Amino acid sequence: MTEEGVAAMPPLLRIERASKHFPGVQALSDVDLELRHGEVLALVGENGAGKSTLMKLLAGIHRMDHGQIFVEGAAVTIENPWMAHELGISVIHQEFNLMSALTVAQNIYIGREPRAGGVFLAERELNRRARALFDRLGIELDVRREVGQLSVAEQQMVEIAKALSFDARVLVMDEPTAALNEAEVQVLFGMIEQFRTPTTGVIYISHRMEELRRITDRITVLRDGRYIDTRDTAGTSTQEIISLMVGRTVLDGSRPAASAAGRAEPVLRVAGLSTKPLLRDVSFELRKGEILGFAGLMGAGRTELARAIVGADPIDGGTIHVNGKRVTVRNPADAAHHGIGHLSEDRKRYGLLLDHDVRSNIVLPSLGGYANRFGVVRDKAGRATAGAMVRKLGIKTPSLRQSVRNLSGGNQQKIVIAKWLAKDSDILIFDEPTRGIDVGAKEEIYQLLNDLVGQGKSIIMISSELEEIMRMSHRVVVMCAGRITGILEGDQADQEAVMELATRFSTGAAGRDV
Amino acid sequence: MTSTKTPPREDSSEKSPGRIDIRAQLQQVLAFASLIILFVFFSLVNENFMAWSNVSGILLSTAVIGVLALGTTFVIITAGIDLSTGTGMTLCAVMTGVLLTNMELPLVVGVAGGIMTGALMGLINGFNVAVLQIPPFIATLAMMMVAQGLALVISGTRPIYFTDVDGFIGIALGELIPGLPNAVLVLFAMAVIGGVVLARTLLGRYAFAIGSNEEATGISGVKVRKWKILTYTFAGVFTGVAGVILAARLNSAQPALGLGYELQAIAAVVIGGTSLSGGRGSIVGTMIGALIMSVLTNGLRIMSIPQEWQTVVIGVVILIAVYADNLRRRKAA
Numbered sequence: 077m078t079e080e081g082v083a084a085m086p087p088l089l090r091i092e093r094a095s096k097h098f099p100g101v102q103a104l105s106d107v108d109l110e111l112r113h114g115e116v117l118a119l120v121g122e123n124g125a126g127k128s129t130l131m132k133l134l135a136g137i138h139r140m141d142h143g144q145i146f147v148e149g150a151a152v153t154i155e156n157p158w159m160a161h162e163l164g165i166s167v168i169h170q171e172f173n174l175m176s177a178l179t180v181a182q183n184i185y186i187g188r189e190p191r192a193g194g195v196f197l198a199e200r201e202l203n204r205r206a207r208a209l210f211d212r213l214g215i216e217l218d219v220r221r222e223v224g225q226l227s228v229a230e231q232q233m234v235e236i237a238k239a240l241s242f243d244a245r246v247l248v249m250d251e252p253t254a255a256l257n258e259a260e261v262q263v264l265f266g267m268i269e270q271f272r273t274p275t276t277g278v279i280y281i282s283h284r285m286e287e288l289r290r291i292t293d294r295i296t297v298l299r300d301g302r303y304i305d306t307r308d309t310a311g312t313s314t315q316e317i318i319s320l321m322v323g324r325t326v327l328d329g330s331r332p333a334a335s336a337a338g339r340a341e342p343v344l345r346v347a348g349l350s351t352k353p354l355l356r357d358v359s360f361e362l363r364k365g366e367i368l369g370f371a372g373l374m375g376a377g378r379t380e381l382a383r384a385i386v387g388a389d390p391i392d393g394g395t396i397h398v399n400g401k402r403v404t405v406r407n408p409a410d411a412a413h414h415g416i417g418h419l420s421e422d423r424k425r426y427g428l429l430l431d432h433d434v435r436s437n438i439v440l441p442s443l444g445g446y447a448n449r450f451g452v453v454r455d456k457a458g459r460a461t462a463g464a465m466v467r468k469l470g471i472k473t474p475s476l477r478q479s480v481r482n483l484s485g486g487n488q489q490k491i492v493i494a495k496w497l498a499k500d501s502d503i504l505i506f507d508e509p510t511r512g513i514d515v516g517a518k519e520e521i522y523q524l525l526n527d528l529v530g531q532g533k534s535i536i537m538i539s540s541e542l543e544e545i546m547r548m549s550h551r552v553v554v555m556c557a558g559r560i561t562g563i564l565e566g567d568q569a570d571q572e573a574v575m576e577l578a579t580r581f582s583t584g585a586a587g588r589d590v
Numbered sequence: 591m592t593s594t595k596t597p598p599r600e601d602s603s604e605k606s607p608g609r610i611d612i613r614a615q616l617q618q619v620l621a622f623a624s625l626i627i628l629f630v631f632f633s634l635v636n637e638n639f640m641a642w643s644n645v646s647g648i649l650l651s652t653a654v655i656g657v658l659a660l661g662t663t664f665v666i667i668t669a670g671i672d673l674s675t676g677t678g679m680t681l682c683a684v685m686t687g688v689l690l691t692n693m694e695l696p697l698v699v700g701v702a703g704g705i706m707t708g709a710l711m712g713l714i715n716g717f718n719v720a721v722l723q724i725p726p727f728i729a730t731l732a733m734m735m736v737a738q739g740l741a742l743v744i745s746g747t748r749p750i751y752f753t754d755v756d757g758f759i760g761i762a763l764g765e766l767i768p769g770l771p772n773a774v775l776v777l778f779a780m781a782v783i784g785g786v787v788l789a790r791t792l793l794g795r796y797a798f799a800i801g802s803n804e805e806a807t808g809i810s811g812v813k814v815r816k817w818k819i820l821t822y823t824f825a826g827v828f829t830g831v832a833g834v835i836l837a838a839r840l841n842s843a844q845p846a847l848g849l850g851y852e853l854q855a856i857a858a859v860v861i862g863g864t865s866l867s868g869g870r871g872s873i874v875g876t877m878i879g880a881l882i883m884s885v886l887t888n889g890l891r892i893m894s895i896p897q898e899w900q901t902v903v904i905g906v907v908i909l910i911a912v913y914a915d916n917l918r919r920r921k922a923a
Contacts, residue, residue: 157809172806173805173806173809174803174806175807176869177798177801178795182795186795186799186807186810186812187810187811187812195793197790197795224802
């Protein structure tokens with residue numbers, strides 16, 4: 077995949093056959109990428125396509141298993157963030173790497189502070205340099221303000237200024253507009269144009285098709301950790317890009333019959349739900365015996381929605397009805413009381429007590445039910461329930477006394493499910509139910525979900541795997557930028573339709589309060 | 591990363607720097623106001639409170655806790671904690687005692703030895719926290735016990751008296767400035783050193799950076815381990831100085847003393863507005879916090895309130911101070 081014939085001058089940055097393996101995942105396999113001088117290159121792909129991994133290789137946070145990076149034609153290795161800076165590669169992560177207690181200037185020159193002889197810092201010189209930097213960018217920002225007091229957009233400007241201060245040639249930005257409103261996006265694009273010169277280049281990671289049109293010259297598409305194609309932005313339609321992103325994978329035929337839950341009564345009705353930072357007027361119904369899939373790109377607000385429904389995060393407006401009755405959910409205990417169980421996307425952090433055994437994990441939410449009036453827990457009853465759950469869900473564990481840490485991902489997930497079944501939850505919210513689970517175990521989880529709805533439970537399934545959504549859902553809700561952009565009947569939900577809805581807004585701030 | 595909900599304001603440089611400064615300093619202003627109010631209150635209750643002899647007594651009783659609190663401020667700003675300062679200080683005092691009485695070495699050597707002992711303990715704390723990745727609470731709890739035990743072992747569980755060491759007691763009770771005990775001068779000198787180091791040197795800058803976002807600080811190319819070790823070592827120097835002052839004031843090294851001082855030092859730091867979650871704190875605040883504690887103790891004593899109740903009051907004051915700080919921060923967020 078070399079183009080020596082064409083290029084008289086080597087490209088600004090070239091990545092050849094980059095591969096990276098994480099336990100359980102081949103994040104990148106033989107990915108190529110070429111950034112030319114003076115261009116803004118878009119890097120697109122679905123969640124898990126490998127964009128972030130590629131970026132972390134450039135930032136020196138991860139090291140590639142094999143492959144080679146070239147800067148201006150010279151082979152380089154990037155072992156740590158410092159080496160990336162030395163090579164003129166600056167990466168702006170979605171999560172900013174800023175110290176909120178330090179000022180703007182202190183953040184920019186952290187680790188490179190000018191000194192006033194000996195150990196003393198030259199604060200005035202520091203501020204002067206930082207001011208010069210912002211002048212160059214044409215931005216007015218008081219460099220003595222604490223970063224913690226800045227808006228997200230301003231913090232991003234600090235990150236960009238920091239990148240500039242390293243005399244960066246390559247600027248890599250991960251979803252830079254995720255938290256910006258339209259006016260702030262304009263400022264950002266202005267800064268990118270300022271940065272772009274015949275000797276520099278920008279790699280711009282985003283999901284938002286319209287933005288790519290406005291700012292990028294070429295688009296490189298990744299899918300499943302592989303390089304797919306690179307196109308000129310001007311000559312390519314959004315549809316083409318989306319089909320490159322999702323590929324033409326054949327779906328498994330075992331989609332559940334939509335009719336099964338077609339006209340059943342709603343068990344959960346959410347109306348006008350809003351939360352301060354993200355969710356805006358979210359309304360939907362979950363019907364009895366239904367799997368309602370929630371699709372969307374990262375940051376669309378699906379996890380936040382689940383957390384708001386179960387009271388893990390405060391809500392600012394909207395109502396929740398369970399079985400026709402209005403309920404107030406202030407915390408997850410309230411939600412559990414109303415029969416809503418929440419299976420977090422990060423089960424190790426929110427779902428399990430890893431060092432405790434299978435039995436204690438399963439009976440934890442329903443523990444109050446096993447205690448007598450003095451608060452003493454009757455172990456035997458709990459043991460019986462846990463044993464029954466282990467048999468029912470086919471949890472593979474040597475005993476009820478086994479630490480959950482030592483079980484496989486699939487079995488851990490089943491234990492989380494068992495927790496909520498033991499609590500008699502009728503509404504189950506699964507956030508990424510098969511994340512980090514191998515293929516065989518996935519099938520078991522799918523089977524289990526189908527069994528559960530067969531028994532009259534109702535399920536909300538948030539998933540970033542489109543195939544999983546297509547295959548399992550009776551209906552599909554698509555979210556983008558904190559809103560629902562469409563609800564599709566199972567048979568209408570194909571990948572293009574979902575991706576179209578998931579990328580509906582060009583900026584994430586649609587409707588954000590300013 | 592932050593929950594800042596401020597509207598974008600590229601033009602903010604004109605209108606806001608003053609306001610932001612005040613907000614950042616508010617806890618100190620509040621703490622200072624509380625100190626003044628306490629002072630006025632106790633003066634009204636008892637006219638003897640204002641007498642210089644009483645005021646200089648308050649300052650003298652602040653010296654040891656104050657110096658410990660200054661060192662602890664640095665550690666807490668990195669989001670760490672140091673529980674070893676109380677008994678550590680005692681070990682330093684005992685070391686000074688051994689050097690000056692048993693070995694009969696010159697005064698300077700004894701004092702330096704005590705301070706070095708503190709620095710060495712800090713160095714070990716820092717190594718345990720930064721390199722061995724032992725949580726600061728545990729690492730310094732262990733050091734607290736080790737220091738307590740060593741102080742007893744080295745002294746043979748008996749106090750060491752400095753009656754034969756010329757000039758030692760003068761370190762604390764001499765008066766270079768008439769009417770003001772030297773221990774108070776030492777406290778102010780250490781505060782100035784602490785203030786300059788915190789605001790004007792890399793050590794201070796990186797302490798804030800590490801406490802604010804350790805990972806980001808590392809990614810920015812700062813050698814986080816090295817600076818953490820240095821921070822704990824620097825705090826250890828303060829422990830050593832406190833040990834010497836305490837020994838000089840009592841004219842003896844009391845090996846059974848010390849336990850509990852670390853918590854009072856932490857309380858002073860917290861009352862002064864330094865955040866236990868790191869990234870925020872000041873020397874001025876810590877000094878005010880330490881003074882509030884001694885003014886309270888002294889004032890309540892003058893009001894003839896039994897000592898048992900004095901500690902109750904101080905406990906409640908700590909709760910109020912931290913809660914007020916929480917409220918302020920929530921509002922600011």
